[in-house]
């Protein structure tokens with residue numbers, strides 16, 4: 001089970017998080033977010049993260065040039081697209097060498113079938129709760145909708161995952177569920193994570209989802 005922790009801002013908090021060895025760390029490059037990193041975060045802090053942590057930039061309807069420029073500045077190797085980005089945008093970013101995560105906000109079964117246009121163009125899909133803020137809502141969506149997903153792209157589950165959800169997640173019978181994304185339910189303030197709560201959760205979920213031989 002891949003672990004992504006999203007919305008990091010503070011250098012010491014980021015260094016502490018990296019000791020938990022999450023698979024991906026996300027930084028928000030959407031000006032409307034209280035976790036907006038572009039003007040607050042020293043690119044050097046991101047660049048010096050261990051190479052085995054995928055440094056992920058989160059964007060909402062940003063242009064190709066802006067994404068590539070930001071990725072270069074912060075040393076990002078993945079982009080997570082939370083808006084109405086087209087399949088063509090995903091294709092271009094993948095061709096430029098980035099891992100691409102396209103986000104969908106399922107409210108109905110039709111929202112799940114809309115993923116089909118992005119098959120083969122993304123490394124992962126990410127299913128998150130719909131909100132006016134585009135992300136970081138702290139609320140879960142109806143997870144039964146993902147049972148309707150018939151695609152072949154592996155996906156991450158997101159939206160309101162918090163302490164105590166480990167057992168429920170480990171019981172999900174979804175073959176392409178490849179990872180989870182953690183954010184506001186582990187915060188003491190926007191962008192500031194409670195490292196101890198994350199440590200407990202990550203150790204527990206890794207134990208529960210370890211492949212049995």
Ligand SMILES: O=C(O)c1ccccc1NCC(=O)[C@H](O)[C@H](O)COP(=O)(O)O
Pocket residue numbers: 006007026028030033034035058060082128129133134135136137138139158159160161181182183184185
């Ligand atoms: O977190 C934000 O402020 C945010 C704002 C705009 C677009 C995306 C954003 N977050 C991206 C994420 O990947 C979050 O982890 C995801 O939305 C889940 O957040 P939460 O419901 O707080 O667990």
